[in-house]
Amino acid sequence: MFERALGGSLVVAGLVAVMVGSACGTPRTTISSADDIPEDQWSRGVYLYGQHCSSCHGENGEGDEDTPSIAGTGAFSSEAPEGWSREVTFATAADVFAYVKEEMPALEPGTLSDDVYWTVVAYTLKQAQVDIGDDPLGPENGKAVKLR
Numbered sequence: 001m002f003e004r005a006l007g008g009s010l011v012v013a014g015l016v017a018v019m020v021g022s023a024c025g026t027p028r029t030t031i032s033s034a035d036d037i038p039e040d041q042w043s044r045g046v047y048l049y050g051q052h053c054s055s056c057h058g059e060n061g062e063g064d065e066d067t068p069s070i071a072g073t074g075a076f077s078s079e080a081p082e083g084w085s086r087e088v089t090f091a092t093a094a095d096v097f098a099y100v101k102e103e104m105p106a107l108e109p110g111t112l113s114d115d116v117y118w119t120v121v122a123y124t125l126k127q128a129q130v131d132i133g134d135d136p137l138g139p140e141n142g143k144a145v146k147l148r
């Protein structure tokens with residue numbers, strides 16, 4: 001009985017590994033809490049960006065012909081960059097949060113928790129050289145963090 005149960009769980013573990021392995025390209029993982037990764041918002045951002053954003057925006061936010069760049073000093077312009085269709089203005093971190101929560105990840109928008117959205121926004125703004133201050137970015141200070 002024990003052996004059969006163990007055998008079954010090994011099969012399940014194997015299947016999960018195969019599913020995770022085949023998910024590359026379009027991440028399927030939906031993380032609703034970031035409890036199991038480091039507390040610090042930057043290192044959580046590195047991880048969560050890699051899970052949910054890098055497949056389209058590139059490992060370092062560089063973008064490509066199908067996806068705008070979200071890194072470097074030109075990113076997060078107040079109006080959409082030439083050729084892209086964002087209609088909202090980016091003036092503060094809270095504007096970026098609202099847009100990203102509404103529209104991203106592009107194929108499954110709104111599927112992440114607010115905590116995960118704030119974390120990837122903090123990470124990407126830092127990648128774009130925006131000074132977000134020393135406190136973790138969130139609903140309390142998002143409006144006060146100006147992009148330019």
Ligand code: HEC
Nearest residue numbers: 052053056066067068076080084085086104105106107120
């Ligand atoms: C499936 C591909 C895909 C994924 C995954 C994805 N994005 Fe995007 N993202 C896009 C596309 C395409 C656009 C451009 C939309 C448009 O303007 O029509 C975009 C636009 C954006 C913009 C606006 C850029 C600008 O200046 O207008 C931000 C910010 C952004 N994404 C952040 C994120 C974050 C953060 C994540 C991870 C949670 C993410 N994206 C995941 C494809 C993706």
